[in-house]
Amino acid sequence: MVGTFRFVKNGKGQFYELMLIEHTTDGPVLRLKHFNAGLIGWEDKAQVYSYPLIEYRQGIAVFEREDKKSRLTYSRTKESLSVVLDEPSDGKPHSEYFNFRLVE
16 A cells, blocks of 8 residues: 655645555555655655554554654544654654544
């Protein structure tokens, strides 16, 4: 599965994220790369953030980096998708919330 995310502020794209969930011999892994406007990459050319699936249940999938530095939790309902990014900031736990809803 392939997806994209675009963060827009004041009508301008601030950054972009390309993501891929691929099946490996150890199970599904979410892979991410980030880009500024102009498609200027954040990571080195060959660097990718990998988040193996660590938990799955009805409507919820949790991916966590092997170094435990960050975790992404996807929660889905019939009309919405919520994503929580948990990662430390200044040595303290920090969570960012992204909430999406179905638009008809």
